[in-house]
Amino acid sequence: MTDPANDPVLDATRSALDGPGASPADDAAGHPSALLHVNDVRKVYGSGHTEVVAVSDATMAVDEGEFVALLGPSGSGKTTLISIIGGLLAPSSGRVTVGDVDVTAMNKKELTAFRAERVGFVFQSANLVPFLTARENLLFVSSLVKGISRTQANERADQLLSELGLSARAKNLPEQLSGGERQRVAIGRALMNDPDLVLVDEPTAALDTAMGRQVVELLRREIKARGKTGIMVTHDLRMVEYTDRVFEILDGHLTHVEQPSAIGH
Numbered sequence: 001m002t003d004p005a006n007d008p009v010l011d012a013t014r015s016a017l018d019g020p021g022a023s024p025a026d027d028a029a030g031h032p033s034a035l036l037h038v039n040d041v042r043k044v045y046g047s048g049h050t051e052v053v054a055v056s057d058a059t060m061a062v063d064e065g066e067f068v069a070l071l072g073p074s075g076s077g078k079t080t081l082i083s084i085i086g087g088l089l090a091p092s093s094g095r096v097t098v099g100d101v102d103v104t105a106m107n108k109k110e111l112t113a114f115r116a117e118r119v120g121f122v123f124q125s126a127n128l129v130p131f132l133t134a135r136e137n138l139l140f141v142s143s144l145v146k147g148i149s150r151t152q153a154n155e156r157a158d159q160l161l162s163e164l165g166l167s168a169r170a171k172n173l174p175e176q177l178s179g180g181e182r183q184r185v186a187i188g189r190a191l192m193n194d195p196d197l198v199l200v201d202e203p204t205a206a207l208d209t210a211m212g213r214q215v216v217e218l219l220r221r222e223i224k225a226r227g228k229t230g231i232m233v234t235h236d237l238r239m240v241e242y243t244d245r246v247f248e249i250l251d252g253h254l255t256h257v258e259q260p261s262a263i264g265h
């Protein structure tokens with residue numbers, strides 16, 4: 001592990017976070033018809049003297065078809081916020097809406113359906129099912145979605161594997177794939193249910209820079225080609241150039257919104 005006090009990527013991220021840029025609340029007001037609205041979301045873990053305020057008063061809006069970054073150092077609340085957006089975690093207060101649906105008002109059953117039908121997740125470690133091949137890892141998702149035939153699922157899986165450069169790897173188990181290939185399978189899996197929102201948490205954390213760039217470039221290409229709305233959590237500012245806008249988060253506060261070109265300069 002890199003010593004966090006001596007990590008050049010983290011240092012660069014910290015200084016990038018000092019920049020100006022618009023306030024997320026002002027920015028959100030300028031995007032009234034955005035697909036995703038996060039309003040005053042707060043998340044507190046624990047209680048009493050063990051209480052941790054992981055996210056406070058987060059307000060942001062992301063348009064349909066946009067690919068944005070959520071950039072901040074380790075412990076800043078990125079995973080917490082993206083988990084709330086994807087309906088994996090309930091906020092302590094505040095509201096998340098996707099289209100005209102209030103995610104924060106859903107019961108358990110509605111949340112399960114929302115995640116299965118409208119959200120694709122890609123996690124830091126690809127989290128593939130170890131005893132299923134690359135292709136089977138994609139097809140597994142479609143078995144959870146209503147209304148997709150076996151033939152449609154096979155076609156979609158093969159199309160995605162081809163776009164992601166994985167056709168020759170389709171029959172390999174995760175352990176027979178490189179780290180970058182596993183993340184590409186995870187991207188394919190996230191797109192199998194034709195989601196509205198693609199939520200990606202530190203996709204390059206386990207990859208070297210070249211592999212990381214390749215994965216994020218593919219991710220951008222897929223999100224744009226399919227008209228999805230993507231949010232990528234990262235603490236690596238080298239990856240923000242592939243996104244349309246950057247939301248910066250520090251100690252649970254969204255501090256400002258920037259163009260990727262403004263980061264690190």
Ligand SMILES: Nc1ncnc2c1ncn2[C@@H]1O[C@H](COP(=O)(O)OP(=O)(O)O)[C@@H](O)[C@H]1O
Pocket residue numbers: 045046052053054072073074075076077078079080081
């Ligand atoms: N389940 C939990 N219980 C208590 N504290 C948590 C939990 N998950 C995260 N935290 C704390 O909340 C803060 C934000 O965490 P997290 O959202 O994981 O940040 P990031 O993804 O930016 O590293 C950190 O201080 C972390 O220790």
Ligand SMILES: [Mg+2]
Pocket residue numbers: 078079080201
């Ligand atoms: Mg995290």
